[in-house]
Amino acid sequence: QKEVEQNSGPLSVPEGAIASLNCTYSDRGSQSFFWYRQYSGKSPELIMSIYSNGDKEDGRFTAQLNKASQYVSLLIRDSQPSDSATYLCAVTDQTGANNLFFGTGTRLTVIP
Amino acid sequence: DADVTQTPRNRITKTGKRIMLECSQTKGHDRMYWYRQDPGLGLRLIYYSFDVKDINKGEISDGYSVSRQAQAKFSLSLESAIPNQTALYFCATSDFPRGYGYTFGSGTRLTVV
Numbered sequence: 106q107k108e109v110e111q112n113s114g115p116l117s118v119p120e121g122a123i124a125s126l127n128c129t130y131s132d133r134g135s136q137s138f139f140w141y142r143q144y145s146g147k148s149p150e151l152i153m154s155i156y157s158n159g160d161k162e163d164g165r166f167t168a169q170l171n172k173a174s175q176y177v178s179l180l181i182r183d184s185q186p187s188d189s190a191t192y193l194c195a196v197t198d199q200t201g202a203n204n205l206f207f208g209t210g211t212r213l214t215v216i217p
Numbered sequence: 218d219a220d221v222t223q224t225p226r227n228r229i230t231k232t233g234k235r236i237m238l239e240c241s242q243t244k245g246h247d248r249m250y251w252y253r254q255d256p257g258l259g260l261r262l263i264y265y266s267f268d269v270k271d272i273n274k275g276e277i278s279d280g281y282s283v284s285r286q287a288q289a290k291f292s293l294s295l296e297s298a299i300p301n302q303t304a305l306y307f308c309a310t311s312d313f314p315r316g317y318g319y320t321f322g323s324g325t326r327l328t329v330v
Contacts, residue, residue, distance in 0.1 A: 111235035148324050149319075154317060156317075202265070207261075
């Protein structure tokens, strides 16, 4: 059973602060990693992907990957109330199917 | 129009009834997926299809069946609905290997009473 672990939260940060979301995964062979944002009652929306160790920045978002530690994180700088959502971590399996396995998500609340 | 369309958006059905959830996409992706989402359990894969003739079971396929009628259409059926199938169901597509991320439909909220 592939496992993707996230702290369910809720994580509360003040507006303008940095929000840090963490994820660990069990399948050492996973190659691709994703962060999705899901507003309540809506579908998940892809916000970041990362495939190699290190940092990847896109606007206010930075994804960090450490394959040796089987750890991936998402930093949101200058957090806004509109960032309040559940953030899902997803990793691919190492088979040819390349299916995504999701964590249960971390609920983030940005306080104005 | 949405790239991935699910119908119906909401459905209430009785225990023992057969129900079909439909998904169609205009993205031209070969890969299509059905997930269910339950509070505290996250998204779990029910079935996936890489093309019309390639359909595979996911983590939790018991009680479900699927049909890939065309590249653009992938339907999920509950043969005899039971209350613990109450969940939010998502269809998704993937352009793998050209792209890795999934595009999700808007979801179907199914309640079995």
